[in-house]
Amino acid sequence: MTLHPVISAVTARVVERSEASRAAYLDRIRAAAQPTADAARAGLGCANLAHGFAAAEPVEKTALRGRVKPNLAIVTSYNDMLSAHQPFVDYPPVIKKAAIRAGGLAQVAGGVPAMCDGITQGRAGMQLSLYSRDVIAMSTAIALSHDMFDGAVMLGVCDKIVPGLLIGALSFGHLPTVFVPAGPMESGLPNGEKARVRQLYAEGKVGRAELLDAEAASYHSRGTCTFYGTANSNQLVMEVLGLHLPGSSFVNPGTPLREALTKAAAARAVAITRQGGEPTPVGEIVDEKAIVNACVALLASGGSTNHTMHLVAIARAAGIQLTWQDLSDLSAVVPLLCRIYPNGAADVNHFQAAGGIGFLVHTLLGAGLLHEDVRTIAGRGLSHYTREPHLRGDSLTWEEGPKASLDLDVLRPADDPFAPDGGLKVLTGGLGTAVIKTSAVKPEHRVVSAPALVFDDQDDFLTAFGEGRLDGHDLVAVIRYQGPAANGMPELHKLTPALGVLQDRGQRVALVTDGRMSGASGKVPAAIHVTPEAALGGPLSRVRDGDLVTIDAVTGSLSIDADLRGRTPSGRALDGPEWAGTGRELFAAFRATVGPADLGASVFPGHPVPAQEVPVVQHS
Structure with a gap:
């Protein structure tokens, strides 16, 4: 061939x-x-x-x-x-x-x-x-x-x-x-059932004991x-x-x-x-x-x-x-x-x-x-x-091995795919460059335009969710200061059940973050690995509540309807006791030297990508 x-x-x-x-x-x-x-x-x-x-x-x-x-x-x-x-x-x-x-x-x-x-x-x-x-x-x-x-x-x-x-x-x-x-x-508890119990727990409909039983039956x-x-x-x-x-x-x-x-x-x-x-x-x-x-x-x-x-x-x-x-x-x-x-x-x-x-x-x-x-x-x-x-x-x-799939609900031939593309797209625009995984996102959720709600920690978002402050309106959750130079770029899986609940209620929701979501990126559109990251003065550091943010996984854009040029960065400080404990103080040198996400988020020096290959961030 x-x-x-x-x-x-x-x-x-x-x-x-x-x-x-x-x-x-x-x-x-x-x-x-x-x-x-x-x-x-x-x-x-x-x-x-x-x-x-x-x-x-x-x-x-x-x-x-x-x-x-x-x-x-x-x-x-x-x-x-x-x-x-x-x-x-x-x-x-x-x-x-x-x-x-x-x-x-x-x-x-x-x-x-x-x-x-x-x-x-x-x-x-x-x-x-x-x-x-x-x-x-x-x-x-x-x-x-x-x-x-x-x-x-x-x-x-x-x-x-x-x-x-x-x-x-x-x-x-x-x-x-x-x-x-x-x-x-x-195989243990089906993954779909595990996800269902997680979402029920996020809604307060089941308790910790039921959640732990489901997790233990899955990871067993x-x-x-x-x-x-x-x-x-x-x-x-x-x-x-x-x-x-x-x-x-x-x-x-x-x-x-x-x-x-x-x-x-x-x-x-x-x-x-x-x-x-x-x-x-x-x-x-x-x-x-x-x-x-x-x-x-x-x-x-x-x-x-x-x-x-x-x-x-x-x-x-x-x-x-x-x-x-x-x-x-x-x-x-x-x-x-x-x-x-x-x-x-x-x-x-x-x-x-x-x-x-x-x-x-x-x-x-x-x-x-x-x-x-x-x-x-x-x-x-x-x-x-x-x-x-x-x-x-x-x-x-x-x-x-087999020359035909033994289960077309799981594995398809190249001439009869589940989708014509691999479900990964680069987004660029006024908020920087990001990646989005769309293979689990339904087509009707792949374009979201809504006011930003800005958080500097995923726990603050979850608190707002628990208090009902996110109910009843469309939103783009901007979770910033989660990049490699900020706090090591943690995965933000805990956001998934809460965002899923809001989407299931009929709200238009999306996530924009300089953090990670990993292979568990799910049904809610998520622009992740945003670079330049907020900790290095990237556009996310200048976003404010109410700014109109658009994630468009169809055209590949990540835009904001606001002039960020006159704003100064806001948000959490990246020093102090919050960044010590659990061994984190030992990695200060990593935070100071780590490269951007699109170059591998590595502390090792590498050959620079030629200038024409580096996406130019256009600030709206």
Whole structure:
């Protein structure tokens, strides 16, 4: 199938825009690669090497002394509080044994923090969430910094953990790297029922006990949450990037197939080292075509808006300049093929049963919407990822996946989509630049023009809702000072039930914020990630109650009927005791140096986007 012209054009301009930075990156990682067949540790002095194998078992110590067998670094996000990461407790011994059987070695090189946005939602700890991605990247780099390793195995699942692991791995882009998922928990309380109870609680119609029962029935066991938020978007993106084994993302924990895939991932990590005979550095896999493929898969599946930042940051870590406009242009031609909550009633287990990533890749390739000629850990060509794993006795095999959806209510072919576009749009205008996810927003709610009600904290909005001050009139809730430089850009999920109640009552409502809403962006139109943010003097800092604000997801505009030029910024101060406690004082340096949302909201310096690519904000 001929590649779609827009996919081709976007890829070409990413390549052109990234020419200098990508070349510099490739020069760096190729220079870091060992030029001989010896293991990386061959360059270490005797004292250095002795430290590196001092704690190893005798057989492994002998092999490590030999400086020939490839040694894998295991970097893990294990902790036993978070359901998605708890299964990793058993992975290192399994990976070590599988690596030895494959002719290699493996050592746990380090751990990275893993925090849960679901637990910290609406709490002070949420202000550390986005920053944790870059902390994880730095932790990954520290783990890989010992020159003991010829490849790496990354154990991570959730929101900031996987992007952080990948950014860290790309700083060691000469190392072959395999990402190993843990899989989703089995289906519990349907997501639609959970959302219904949340909204009833927001209206005061059920109590805390009923709400907790519903939440516990939804989040009930080991594995990722089953809705299609950032965690499961991560898994799909990693697979389409070619960094997971084909079909491995959504296999449930604790199953024989899950363990077989973990063993196979370790063996494959050995095989793609230089000594294994199929050298496949991660920095060579993550190229411009792979990044565009990841964007297309995210859009076709209705994935998390967090990836409008994470994919930009990941690309920049590989010397690739991706912009929001690229994502918006791709979204205009990539059809929406999945209905997974919050874009539908199904969860990721239903998606997997309907054909999963294998069918999604098959139909997107057939429509010319993905690059097939890419490198992956499974070999050359994305067509490897139309296959799915099967356990036949003790043998793990890959067989062609279904060529037709097994549930058209969940997963559609590219020629019969749920919607003709990917449901992600860039908004620009007098309030700055933002993104909006429309795949869960009904067409009649995609244009809202109403007076602004301005809040500097989501709790102030919820207080106004509880007191009835938002009842009976249309409004655009402006929740500002929530950007990366203000308070770490927390997710604002707690707003969703209240906004949903107002919309269901017949009010015209929308949200404008420099904060995040994540993969749980729902039925109320939300212009999120607004940049320039209020804390840096962006237009949001000059909005006043009553200003007429218009969100138009059809034309892509975010406008205000007011002259902001003569106003001075107003709102909360960004210092004082409010910004200390729960570890927040430790991240003052991050708040002072973090980049804008449209450049990945990262504290790492990157190659600047050329001036003509930066959207110009027109102040009304």
